[in-house]
Amino acid sequence: MKNLRVLEEGNSYVILGFNGKGSDVALTAYNKLAKMSAETRCRRFTLFIVTNKPSPYYIEDLRYVLQNNIAFTLVLRYIGLDMDKLSKIIDEIKGSGKPLIGVVESEMEEVSRLLEERQVQVIRV
């Protein structure tokens, strides 16, 4: 994956994993972004979406957060349930040294495990 210039430079990454509780995950993630931003002054976030919902329908779960965000640059990238792709992306981000966290629905154990195996902080929702 090639990053976008400017928008994905000096950014932080969040893996959002959800099937049924997307809006809870999105809200938790947004609160976390706000905290991270206050601590690190980072205003750019790339959200990777791990979900069983096809693109772009998953956006329905994120709509509230997206519509209410006026402060941060956000980039949404879709992964679906491709765990190989997810693993590759996590490794790439870890290799870049940029901040990465996961906000994952508690039922999506595989996603949480993948992240934790790579020492990524996971917030379970």
Added chain:
Amino acid sequence: MGKYEVVLTVDRSMMSNHHGKEFLGFMATGPAMGIPEKLWQWLAAPKIKVDSEGRPVQAPYGMRKVEAVLIDAGFKAAIIDPDHLHKHLDTMKVMMVGHHDYFAYGPPSSEFWSMTGKEPLNRKLFIKFMNSPVVRKAKEKGVKFIMGGPAAWQWLWELELWRKWGVDTVIEGEVERVIVDLVQKALDGEELPDYVYVGPGDSPSIEEIPVIKGASVNGLVEIMRGCPRGCKFCSVTLRPLRFIPLEKIREEIRVNKKAGINGVILHSEDVLLYGADGIRPRPEPLLKLHKMVAEEVGPKGDIAWAHASLAAIRYAEERYGLVSKLMQEHILNEHRNLLGLEVGIETGSPRLAKIIMPAKSLPYKPEEWPDVVEDAFRIMHENHMIPAATLILGLPEEEPEDVVKTVELLDRLKPYRSVIVPMFFVPMGALKKNTWFMREHLKPEHIDVLVKCLDHSIYWAEDIINRFYLKEPYLAPVRIGIKLFLRFAKRGLKTLKPTLEAMIKK
């Protein structure tokens, strides 16, 4: 054989100069009323002149900015009229669309939709455009679709169509700093993000905002970005305040003049805050700006303002006599007998003003809001400024007493030449279900406001047309069409109140 790999385009509701009269463009935000749809469409959005490649002589300003950024970056990019897209099917790799109101969810489209129960023209034309054979063919050929502009947010509510039409990326915000890389990635076949929101921290600097390369619709030229009012709910206010230097404004006016447009619409959230000290207008930058504009367009060129705030109008006049000075010294003459602009009243209730827009009345207190509005209207009337004003009804915290205050304010505004458009606060869900929102949410106290607004607007619209507007001989057919519509509206006015009252009794 085309030559552009990046094509910027949009449906007819936007790709038009509205007969050179910006206000007529608002007709595209409603469904046809009282006259056939084809005539309505011709009045609102006639076809625009194009060159042999299908490049329009005038195009929406935002698209012109993106076009300029892409050309400066070395792309083969151009704005193409929707009727001429087929000329570029063989070369097009990226199609970019910008829109003010893709699906008619913005004001005043949503109000027309909710009041009439009929889909507005802009929505119909956009859907027709996306379903057109040429756009479908482009998608089949693998052309990447990038959707942007001020209404990009509406895609979040149209996921079915997003999927059906194969939209690749939706991008919101000021894109000058970031669009080149996104388009390059699309051309290179890289994986694109579904959605991008460009936050205020990534807004372009003055230096990064290019001068347009082709003419904008009716000579619209941006004079500033951002707003210093600091309303908590608004993203514009978070963005850095940037005043476009006079030289850049002059350059753009000259681009427009070269294309035969001898007129300027000064675009800003609040024209009187150009070069201002916070929310207080300052004479010097405004006088310099208008002097330059008047010199550039000459005595016969049109001058209009996109928006101004009522508080700034009152302050500028009371403190400096500035509105009269601008009008007398630089705008009005034997050829220019009016200045059109948009203003927001929103409510006549100081209580509600305090809740929904505490900063809008600054430097005056929200308690003074009705006086601020009336004084500003008087100042505009005395100076031949004709405002198209908006009101918002049905806000979540609105009480019947607030609406009564709005009715009282409308009575006070009766003597002042203006058009007042009531808008309903319409929850998105209601529009999505295509329900007749008004039938379910109209309250008795709203009826007085609706009737008074229509009465006021018809009275003054006739006066404006008889005394100021559409005087050019070539616009005679447009004048007839508008008069037909006004006649229909006048007839409707007689039955509006009992019809609405019967509706809410059901």
